[in-house]
Amino acid sequence: MTIVRAAVLAATTLALSASLATTTQASPASPATPAPKRVVLDVSDLAQGAPPAIAWSERRSGRTVIHGTGGTTTPVANALDQFAPMGSGYVVQTIGRRATTRWIAADGTPGAGEWRTGYGLAVSPQGQVVAFAGRAGRVWTIDQEGDRVLRFNRLPVTGTAHAAAVTGENCKEGEGDPGFGCSIAVNGPRRAFYTSSHGIVDTVPHLRQVDTGRGRWLGGLTSVSDFGSCSAMLRSWRVTWRTCDNQLSDISTDNRHVLGTPAYADGFGPTALAVLATSDGSVVRSFSSARDGSSATYFDEVWEDADHVLVVTYQDGEWAVVRLGVDGSMEYAVAPRRGSMDTFSPFRLQTR
Template sequence: MNDHDELGTRLTRTLTEHSDVMSGSSLGLADVKGRARSIRRRRTATAVVGVAAAVAVIVPTASLAAHTSGKPEPAPAITQTPSPTTTASPDSGHQPAPGVLDVSDLPTGDAPRMDYVANGVFHTADGDSFGVGTRYRPDQFVELDDGSRVWHTTANGKAYVEIQDSDGNFHDPVASGWGLTVNASHNVVAWLDPSGQVMLWEGRATEPRPLGDPIQGSDLRLGPVFGEGIGANGGSGPGCTVTGCTVYVNVTDNQGHRQVWEVSDAATQQLRDGGYLVLNDESEAGLSIGLTEIKDFESCSKLLGGGEFQGFETCKNQLQSFSPDGKLILALPTNYDGLGPTAMAMYRLDGTRLFERQATVHAQAAYPGATWEDDTHVLAPFFQDGTWSIVRVGSDSNMEYAVPPVSGDDVDNPFILPTGGALSAGS
């Protein structure tokens, strides 16, 4: 057993069912019936050509080993593959040894370039702060392009959704399952109610509405959302009833069998495309990543390609989420437990792993989830040595504090980062 395995057995199990805020589910492309299918196929066929061209110009270098949804119309072709971006380190501190995930004495960089919550206080990217204002304790939130927010909260072991209009006023809490998911344009949010019914909230709407039919299973986890909501890009568009939004749900049945379902106004059906057991994310270009094999101590992932771009498969990491521009992939360890992942990696679309950092017995760092801050950086709340901090990790593997460490218990993460990242994460 190596240091990483020993660490995993030492960490206290603290994630509850709603810990799928971080990953929860993994999704893939499928033949969506009705409008959703035709929209998706148009986009995917065009985008794959651009991705294939980008992969053709990638030239892996030895130095990389030491370092790491959206609009239904065709996305622009990718003309250049991203290079690892250096993370600035203006204050004192140092980088851990290559390959080690140690956040005990990092340099301090800029504050998060997105809104976040710390100990019940909402902090804006502009530096303002104020009370959250939810009725129950929040553990997840989504920001929409119209200025509204959707909160996931808990009380007495039960989950709720609290919608906050753009004027700051709250709707009454409604019972829900665990977790929220949002599309790339931040105008469609989805959750599950206790019966397994997918509920949809579109920015500028007045009430949430059901989507498709209820799904049965012993464990339901949300995956990505595809489609555009009401008033996309600030306009007055028709929304999901016309454009055909699809929400993916990762289901485990009573026998432990896993299956991805796609839910839309047109149909509620099993996803057969891609061979996914869990669908994690989908890029704006129409590519998807998810788990294709899950064992006790290992899992395997796939980037599903198409046409000349074949994607890739790996059993070295779990492919988790695309960067906002769709050119990089955040990856987790193949298996984890306790407080959450104890390793982090990033990949290019051709399967090149830019870096991987792993915790050790001497550096017991873990994080419950990570959010893309921009095209080459993620933010994650880390617990290590009795403290919590928000750490910025770049595609060059460099790390720095975005919020310096504060004392805390391993079971009580004081930080909440927005699901789906900032509204302008890719800009």
């Protein structure tokens, strides 16, 4: 009896298998649902993720500290506006009647020099050089050892200049590895220039203002009007593509993507952020406001790594640091904190 039942079961199983195989071959598997290209920038209820993988600052109880990637904390002035890791410490820029830039050690001890500068720091792709600029076309860099400040040939700027981008990782000609020099793109009141460690000073072609740069890529404004702006992306000084939909912001660490902010800036802060392909300007992902206005505005957009962007957000009376993925994901990198839109953000992200 057992042998007969086993034979019947085997025959039935073979018949069902053949039937299922025929059905499966006739009906191909349905593809996975792709992530939406447009994601609403609603950060009111996100999961808590890992802390930022880049340096960030926090102001709490009247005291401001920079959180380093190794868990260190460095006390800095409450007027901190921009900062970048450099050597064993940071290049910090504070705001007030005028911007002031200096180097500080990891314990907060200030270096010997202090400079009155224009707003903005520019950082080389690997973070080995930080540049800043000031009145009458003056430009300086601090190198990776944090011990030497180099001066560059002045730019033909009558007002205050603002550093925008650095190409090269060593500005000391012929020293170290690499020892090929550097150039710094700088914005004057009316147009952009560059000055190099070779002593060359010239205008940046095609761009009125440089907004971002990394390696051979350089992006910025070509025109501005009451109705918006237009921008272009250059590769090796040649225009690769143009857009009047976005202004260009930070370029990703692998050069594949560039952030696009609104072409027209108005109000408390932007509510839309686009991830564009650096090669052609096509939209890879966009984070935009809800139609009823119940979403976040953001500041300090910086690439954390090749696949994630960190932004400081404000929504419903709360500040937070949010991690945005190129895949459309969102999570908290620093948990929300109650605060007013009438005061400075309690968070800042390092300049890259």
